[in-house]
Amino acid sequence: MKHVRRWAAAAVLVLLLAQLLTVPAGAAKLVAITFDDGPNQTWTPQVVEALNQRGVKGTFFMVGSWVATKEDLVRSMAEQGHQIANHTWEHLNLTGLDAGEVRLQAERSRERLAEVTGQKNFWVRTPFGVRTQTVLNNIDSPLILWSQDPAAGKQVSGEKMARSVIRNIKDGDIILLHDSTQDNLDAACRIIDALQPRGYDFVTVEELFRLRGVTPRNGVIYKSVPPAADPQAYDENRLESHWAWPAISLMEDTGIMTGDEEGWHPNRRLTRAAAAVVLWRAAGEPQARRRADFLDVPKSAWYAEAVAWAEEAGVIKGTGAGRFSPAAPVTRQQLYVMVDRLLDRGSVSVGTGEVRSFEDSFRISGWAREAVERIEALGFTSRNDRELFRPQDPATRAEAAELVAWYLGVR
Structure with missing residues (x-):
């Protein structure tokens, strides 16, 4: 009987470990x-x-x-x-x-x-x-x-x-x-x-x-293509051959997203602060009525005005304890939710177009699924999303540029 109990306990442990292994972690x-x-x-x-x-x-x-x-x-x-x-x-x-x-x-x-x-x-x-x-x-x-x-x-x-x-x-x-x-x-x-x-x-x-x-x-x-030691690095001399170049060019022309002295950095992760500024500019830089309530947004911060508007408009919300975490990366599914909040929900319904099923659709969090499906139904098709959606991958500047360029065309 003791052996049976031990085997039963081991089986339960294996099942628990299997459940833990199914939880996506990062990229x-x-x-x-x-x-x-x-x-x-x-x-x-x-x-x-x-x-x-x-x-x-x-x-x-x-x-x-x-x-x-x-x-x-x-x-x-x-x-x-x-x-x-x-x-x-x-x-x-x-x-x-x-x-x-x-x-x-x-x-x-x-x-x-x-x-x-x-x-x-x-x-x-x-x-x-x-x-x-x-x-x-x-x-x-x-x-x-x-x-x-x-x-x-x-x-x-x-x-x-x-x-x-x-x-x-x-x-x-x-x-x-x-x-x-x-x-x-x-x-x-x-x-x-x-x-x-x-x-x-x-x-x-x-x-x-x-x-x-x-x-x-x-x-x-x-023989294989392992993750790069620095996945954010990119040869800026090849920028015009990047898959998102049309969107990158539009972002530069409109001033919504620009590079620095070292380049445009298409593969660099998009932070929460940068996301707030990009979406604020895409929305026409509307004036916020008050300061952001987040504890970690100094009044003098370069992103303060954008965050105040984003919070007021419901585009960006805190992560608990009244904090904003400006340097935290934005995941792909978070970016879709933010852009979805910018859309005029009264103008188009979710079911107006075809919603693609990605191999990893089951990994999209429940709170983000409607936004992802809505944007897909509205006609957005990423050049970088053919088989996978990768919901928990950090969104890159190139991916943000492509989505924002689409938003400018449908808003």
Whole structure:
């Protein structure tokens, strides 16, 4: 009986720990799940169905010559948001091939995938991960390899593959599987079902690079995209190529958001003080009737007038004990709530348009969900939100610029 009680107590402890692990903590943990050697008439549709049921987008490295008779499947996968990628034309071992032969393998496959999907760019993964200098010089693409290979080229059960990935997973990993067997399908389902509750979000390889602010270069090998040591850093010489450049340019022209002597800092986190000032300027710099009641807002602070208006208008509220915490970062869902409070609620209802369902929609807090859905329904679509919403990530200046630029067009 004592043993039974001990096992029961242990089971309860495991359940409690599992519940704790499901609580998101800070920025999203991102991983990409990829599949080689397709399309397969039997297994690829089942893998796609399993991913869709879980709200996950995968990356499929396809052999160009194997697309024949499966064009509708490949086209549908692309339309659903899965990333189609290039696994060469014939799945040959490229070791020892000359430059022309390597180029032919990559180009013939790229042309076939483009013909079927209407897309242009297809990142390459070579069969067997071959990475000779001849390959790197002639594929005209980044070489996308992997950091998690649970089968290591052997016949391994789905349970064993999943256990290996779940035990060793790291933020930014690229997982290698194949859409060609039942074991790989089982592994994919087990991996996703185990890691999503632990705060991992599954994205395409392209999305992984973009959300991490990394621009892959042709002829360079990539095995993972871990979080940057300084995620707020950005090369200001490349500002016009930033995904939010149109909004950034508008913010500069209107004076709502400007840079400093060192640059515009698009990836820098937006603080509560900065958010108050930006929204105050976007609203036309209205005059507040009184000072802010917050204890930590000095009358001489550069953000004092904006905070006084934001509090009075209900755009920004304290975090308890009458404090404002000006240096605290604003999360993405908080930013949506603030902008939603600026909107004229009497003019448009929440249900006027389509509300997207992100893979991580379940992570949006209840108090923020209506605001997020309302802004989506009003027609806002971020260029940086294709698969994930990342509600608890700190909002960046670029993300704020894009949302405020939209607000200026609908207010």
